[in-house]
Amino acid sequence: MENTAKDYSHIKGWGIDADPKNDPTYPMRKRSNEDHSGYSWKRPPLQPIDMEVLHSNERPNVTAVFGTSAPPSGLSGMLRRYAFQYGEGSFGHWLPLLLADRVNVVEGILDDLKRGQAPNIWAERGMNAEWKYNRKGLLQNLAIGAVVLGAAYAYFSSDKD
Amino acid sequence: MLAMNYRGPQRVRLDRDKPMPEILHPQDAIVRVTRSCICGSDLHLYNGNVPDTRVGETFGHEFIGVVEEIGPDVNKLKVGDQVIVPFNIACGECTFCKQELYGNCHEANPQATAVGGIFGYSHIAGGYNGGQAEYVRVPYANVGPMVIPDNMHPDDAVMLTDVVPTGYQAAEMGGIQKGDTVVVFGAGPVGIMAAKCAWLFGSGRVIVFDQEEYRLDFVRKYAQCEAYNFRSIEDPVVFMKKTTDSLGADVCIDAVGAEAAGSAMQTFTGRKTLMQAGSATALQWAINSAKKGGIVSIVGVYGPTLNMVPIGNVVNKGLTIRANQASVKRLLPKLIEHVQSGILNPKELITHHFPLEEVSDAYRIFSDKLDECIKPVLVPPSARV
Numbered sequence: 374m375e376n377t378a379k380d381y382s383h384i385k386g387w388g389i390d391a392d393p394k395n396d397p398t399y400p401m402r403k404r405s406n407e408d409h410s411g412y413s414w415k416r417p418p419l420q421p422i423d424m425e426v427l428h429s430n431e432r433p434n435v436t437a438v439f440g441t442s443a444p445p446s447g448l449s450g451m452l453r454r455y456a457f458q459y460g461e462g463s464f465g466h467w468l469p470l471l472l473a474d475r476v477n478v479v480e481g482i483l484d485d486l487k488r489g490q491a492p493n494i495w496a497e498r499g500m501n502a503e504w505k506y507n508r509k510g511l512l513q514n515l516a517i518g519a520v521v522l523g524a525a526y527a528y529f530s531s532d533k534d
Numbered sequence: 535m536l537a538m539n540y541r542g543p544q545r546v547r548l549d550r551d552k553p554m555p556e557i558l559h560p561q562d563a564i565v566r567v568t569r570s571c572i573c574g575s576d577l578h579l580y581n582g583n584v585p586d587t588r589v590g591e592t593f594g595h596e597f598i599g600v601v602e603e604i605g606p607d608v609n610k611l612k613v614g615d616q617v618i619v620p621f622n623i624a625c626g627e628c629t630f631c632k633q634e635l636y637g638n639c640h641e642a643n644p645q646a647t648a649v650g651g652i653f654g655y656s657h658i659a660g661g662y663n664g665g666q667a668e669y670v671r672v673p674y675a676n677v678g679p680m681v682i683p684d685n686m687h688p689d690d691a692v693m694l695t696d697v698v699p700t701g702y703q704a705a706e707m708g709g710i711q712k713g714d715t716v717v718v719f720g721a722g723p724v725g726i727m728a729a730k731c732a733w734l735f736g737s738g739r740v741i742v743f744d745q746e747e748y749r750l751d752f753v754r755k756y757a758q759c760e761a762y763n764f765r766s767i768e769d770p771v772v773f774m775k776k777t778t779d780s781l782g783a784d785v786c787i788d789a790v791g792a793e794a795a796g797s798a799m800q801t802f803t804g805r806k807t808l809m810q811a812g813s814a815t816a817l818q819w820a821i822n823s824a825k826k827g828g829i830v831s832i833v834g835v836y837g838p839t840l841n842m843v844p845i846g847n848v849v850n851k852g853l854t855i856r857a858n859q860a861s862v863k864r865l866l867p868k869l870i871e872h873v874q875s876g877i878l879n880p881k882e883l884i885t886h887h888f889p890l891e892e893v894s895d896a897y898r899i900f901s902d903k904l905d906e907c908i909k910p911v912l913v914p915p916s917a918r919v
Contacts, residue, residue: 384733384758386877388712390868391736395709408629417625417641417674418607420559427657428644437625437641438559438651438673440661443588453586461648467839470585471808478542481589497545499898506904 425450427457449477536914537592537667538893543582544901548893552592555663555671560607563675565619568917569692570665570890571596572900572910574722575835578792579656580897583805583812584837586645587656594654594912595621596695597665598688601679610676617679619672620862621696623651623660626677637859642673648838650859658838666893668914680866683874690873692911693723693880698869700833700860701727701789705735707831707856708785712736717774717783717823719816721749721761723883723909724833725789729757730878732785741783743770743819745795748906756882764796774823782825790816791834803842811837821847832857886910889918 381387407414417437424444428435445453452473459465485492495501503511537552555564573596579587601615611617624631625641630650642651643660651673654664663670672679682691701724710716716732718725721744732740740759744750750761764770774783792812795801796819804813812835820830821844830853848855872878885908888896893912900910 379738381733386734386872386875388734388736389877390706390734391710391712393711395706395735402633402635404633405629407632412640414628414632417627418560420673426644426661429646431647432640432644435644436651436660438561438623439642439644440651440657440663441558442592442661442663443590443657449588456586457645461646461838464839467585474582474585474587477589478545481541492541492545493547494545497541497547497894499544499546499894499896499901502895502898502904503902506899507902 427453429461430457430459431461447477447480449473449480452476535668536890537663538594538890538912540579540587540591540593541589544580546580546593546894546897548891552667555669557603557605558671559673560605561674561676562605563601563608563611563672563679564603565597565599565617565665565670565672565679566602566916567597567599567665567668567670567914568616569598569688570594570667570912570914571692571695571697572666572896572912573696574724574793575655575791576897577901578812578835578837580901581793581805583792583808584656584658586658588661591656591661592654592663592667594664594666594670595652596692596697597653597670598682598692598695599665599670601675602669604675608675611679611681615679616682618682618691618694618866619653619665620678620680620699620866621652622678622859622862623653623662623673624677624863625674631677634861634864635858636678636861636863646838652859666890666912668890668916678863680863680870683870686870686873687881689881689884689911690879693883693909694866694869694873695862696860697723697727697883697909698873698878698880699862699865700724702731702734702865702869703858703860704728704787704789704831704833705731707833707858708732708735708787708829709854709856710735710737710785713738714784715739715741715778716785716787717741717743717820718787718789719743719820720788720790720794720834721746721753722789725787726753726757726883726908727878727880728787728789728833729753729759732787733758734872734877737785741774741777746903749908752908770796770819771822778825782828783823784825784828786820786824786828786830788816788820788830788832788834792836794834800842810841811839812841814841814843817841817843821853824851824853826851827853829854829856833860883909884911888912890914
């Protein structure tokens with residue numbers, strides 16, 4: 374087991390930012406106690422809300438700016454609206470959101486198909502890189518998958534008989 | 535424009551027809567991206583572990599670029615400026631920003647109060663499109679972006695958007711005193727940088743744990759520290775006690791977060807079945823490896839629900855836990871100085887440059903740690919000419 378030498382001259386910058394006052398009890402922020410007066414600051418100009426924006430029920434409003442990447446839609450959107458009725462500490466909030474994410478994946482595939490574009494799952498999963506750098510592992514995983522699928526098929530086929 | 539497009543767990547692709555971003559707020563800017571990293575925390579999204587990650591979103595919170603357009607209220611940037619864009623979106627006016635808690639802005643994320651706004655990090659962090667694209671909308675452009683110094687290499691600049699500040703703040707939150715023993719769990723880019731920065735605060739000994747030999751080799755050389763493979767050690771906590779005269783480390787840093795390996799129970803409940811908000815193995819080890827009265831600094835990212843950690847040991851050992859998203863804007867001036875003076879050389883962590891068009895393969899290579907990847911950078915076509 375190695376032990377670090379006590380002479381640190383070989384480490385450029387050693388101790389340059391040492392700060393004895395940086396004790397955990399010393400707040401790492403410029404404390405002003407302004408927040409004791411609550412949500413009272415002058416807000417920035419507000420981004421126009423021209424799409425559906427869900428907001429946490431732990432705040433009174435939509436923030437002054439917000440992202441517009443993927444507004445809620447479809448069945449996943451319904452689940453997300455339901456989730457936002459619950460607080461951020463609640464499973465009623467997070468579990469529907471996780472479910473919505475999975476539903477959204479199916480919606481994404483259906484959207485692709487509607488546009489006449491079948492998703493290239495092999496490429497999307499980066500399997501070309503896996504083939505290049507980890508061919509043995511990839512083949513092993515494919516073989517395991519094939520065996521599992523084959524066994525499942527054989528089991529259910531025999532049930533029918 | 536070209537943009538990364540999330541399609542579901544472990545499925546991303548390049549879109550060639552994503553609409554160009556527009557100015558939606560008077561303090562917005564549109565930035566043409568010249569470099570964009572994939573972050574270890576992007577892998578939590580990639581693996582589908584973060585709730586409210588919606589299909590069609592573009593990830594990417596570590597990027598630099600050139601200002602192409604500004605809103606009417608933007609007066610601190612001009613078109614043509616090359617800028618470092620911190621991963622936090624911060625208004626600069628709320629009570630938290632005024633306290634330099636730029637990672638905790640209250641006017642950037644409607645979806646959650648527990649986290650500020652972050653580019654390309656799901657709707658949990660505001661629903662913004664990210665920088666793994668040709669162009670990106672940057673809100674509050676007077677506050678966050680900083681002009682890149684003339685002599686700075688773009689690979690150094692892009693590492694200042696997250697990796698360097700997060701690694702530095704991990705060490706800073708440790709309250710390291712001269713001579714302290716610091717242990718860093720995780721030799722990803724942030725863990726490597728945390729180990730490097732721990733010396734700047736006067737550490738007496740810096741120890742790193744990971745399971746990837748190539749990363750351990752790298753951190754030994756780059757951060758001049760001790761580095762051990764936890765797979766070859768029966769119990770990292772017992773190891774830490776033995777190597778610190780049975781007392782434990784003064785400061786323990788969790789630089790892994792939700793994707794941690796090393797405990798079958800944590801992996802099953804946290805990564806495979808999502809019964810908890812990620813695998814908390816690194817945090818569990820950090821708490822148990824700390825000296826009584828010691829400090830645990832957390833920069834590893836976890837999901838929003840809950841995690842299994844030995845909180846009783848925190849109480850009984852009198853530990854202090856410090857954690858936050860890095861306050862990039864607060865730290866940037868000092869860190870730019872450290873890069874310019876050669877104390878920090880962040881671009882050395884970058885092992886791979888990918889054309890943006892190869893984003894699917896880039897995610898797979900980084901996620902599976904193929905080809906000895908430590909830090910991948912995506913480069914859009916316009917930045918390659």
